[in-house]
Amino acid sequence: MTVAAPGVPDAVRATLESWGWRLSEEHPDATLTISGQSLEIRTCAAIHADDIAFLPLREEELRRRIELAQHRRARLAKRLHDLRSPLNAIQGYAEIIAETAEGDAFRYASNIRTASELLTARLENMRDEGV
Amino acid sequence: MTTVLLVEDNEMNRDMLLRRLQRKGFAVLTALDGEQAIQMTQQHQPALVLMDMSLPVLDGWEATRRLKADPATKHIPVIALTAHALPAERDRALEAGCAAFETKPIDFPKLLAVMALVQK
Numbered sequence: 693m694t695v696a697a698p699g700v701p702d703a704v705r706a707t708l709e710s711w712g713w714r715l716s717e718e719h720p721d722a723t724l725t726i727s728g729q730s731l732e733i734r735t736c737a738a739i740h741a742d743d744i745a746f747l748p749l750r751e752e753e754l755r756r757r758i759e760l761a762q763h764r765r766a767r768l769a770k771r772l773h774d775l776r777s778p779l780n781a782i783q784g785y786a787e788i789i790a791e792t793a794e795g796d797a798f799r800y801a802s803n804i805r806t807a808s809e810l811l812t813a814r815l816e817n818m819r820d821e822g823v
Numbered sequence: 824m825t826t827v828l829l830v831e832d833n834e835m836n837r838d839m840l841l842r843r844l845q846r847k848g849f850a851v852l853t854a855l856d857g858e859q860a861i862q863m864t865q866q867h868q869p870a871l872v873l874m875d876m877s878l879p880v881l882d883g884w885e886a887t888r889r890l891k892a893d894p895a896t897k898h899i900p901v902i903a904l905t906a907h908a909l910p911a912e913r914d915r916a917l918e919a920g921c922a923a924f925e926t927k928p929i930d931f932p933k934l935l936a937v938m939a940l941v942q943k
Binding site: 736737769772773774776777778779780781782783784785787788791808809812815816819 | 833835836839840842843846877906907908909910911926927928929931
């Protein structure tokens, strides 16, 4: 397991190393930050932590939590990907119509595009918040 | 007329982008998977390749790596188009040799600007 642990006390870092874990900022499985008496686990650059582990740490427990968080993240990424693909077609065709249409048709196509952009922004938020 | 190769397995996304590019005056060739993409690039030498990354047979990352390893095609810029918006995906695409990375839904004016930029 490779983890980044910025600002984490030396004692905790020593515990992680005693398990044979690697401490590195390069492609870590998770980033661990300290928050009071607990350790926040992030498996990507998200606003909210994926999970929290309480000190003192047990190797199997922390490993399981990181693996679960990675699994949840991968599932979310796949869902967002599956939503973005059809959204790309909806938005693109609406833009094609808006380029040529006039009057009501232009307004409807513009509204479809605006709604699609809004939906895209909401997907971005879901990704960042890890919902 | 500038010839571009559009690699996209999803029929609606392919049709949509094909039409939009044609309306802007591009000659557009299409491929449905990574293997076809390599074959078409070698055969037709397009000015650039627009590559979806999640493709059947051979994925976009591997197809790009092979295009970049081949002296006959390595000068042709590849722009990654993906519905994966994670920062790690951008790094992965650039590591494979892509010149740029655009996420779906495609921002078409931005894509046109990037296409002009990578051809220089």
